Amino acid sequence: MSKRGGDFLYHWISDTLRDEPIADPVLLVIDMAVAAKQAAVAQGIPSQEIDEEIGTIYRFIMQGLR
Numbered sequence: 001m002s003k004r005g006g007d008f009l010y011h012w013i014s015d016t017l018r019d020e021p022i023a024d025p026v027l028l029v030i031d032m033a034v035a036a037k038q039a040a041v042a043q044g045i046p047s048q049e050i051d052e053e054i055g056t057i058y059r060f061i062m063q064g065l066r
Contacts, residue, residue: 002045002049004045004049005040005045005049005050008039008040008043008045009036009040009050009057009060010060012036012039012040013032013036013060013061016032016035016036017032017061025062028061029058029061029062032061033057033058033061036050036057036061037050037057
């Protein structure tokens with residue numbers, strides 16, 4: 001993942017993740033990964049920069065849940 005893509009994800013997840021109880025963490029991670037990718041594309045970050053390390057998105061979000 002590019003530095004720009006990583007920086008975007010870090011800030012997007014920090015701004016998006018709530019401190020509320022999570023009913024289904026797996027569904028949340030999937031939904032957030034899709035939304036993060038869409039938001040990145042809307043910000044002009046090509047999806048390839050995010051797709052290169054799609055597993056990183058999931059790990060990134062899971063770390064934010066801890």
